Amino acid sequence: MAVLNTGVTGAQILSTVTARLFTLRAALEGIDEVQQWLAGVALADLTAAPLSMDPAVAQAVLDAMADANAFWTWYNNGGAGGRDPSTYNIGASQRRLIGPQ
Numbered sequence: 001m002a003v004l005n006t007g008v009t010g011a012q013i014l015s016t017v018t019a020r021l022f023t024l025r026a027a028l029e030g031i032d033e034v035q036q037w038l039a040g041v042a043l044a045d046l047t048a049a050p051l052s053m054d055p056a057v058a059q060a061v062l063d064a065m066a067d068a069n070a071f072w073t074w075y076n077n078g079g080a081g082g083r084d085p086s087t088y089n090i091g092a093s094q095r096r097l098i099g100p101q
Contacts, residue, residue, distance in 0.1 A: 028071055028075050029072070031065070031068045031069055031071065032072040034065060035065050035066065035068070035069035041062075043055065043058055043059060043062060046058035046061070046062075060093070063093045063096075063097075064093040064094045064097040064098075068093075068094055
């Protein structure tokens with residue numbers, strides 16, 4: 001990462017790290033808010049009118065958000081919602097939905 005090349009100050013490093021951590025926390029809180037809403041929505045709700053989502057896409061959305069919400073669980077509670085991080089790749093469902101980075 002270019003910002004951490006030689007010649008930077010400790011204050012710049014601290015500023016960069018804290019900015020990224022604030023961004024991470026805000027993103028995880030946003031994920032949790034959406035997941036709380038989706039928890040009350042069934043696949044049939046997403047595929048029926050007026051939403052009329054493609055069933056495969058709707059299922060991908062539900063899977064990706066449930067897995068993304070596990071990050072929030074880890075961040076706030078130290079657990080992964082029943083998923084063992086040593087054997088389960090939480091990022092896989094997000095990559096199926098949005099593609100690789």
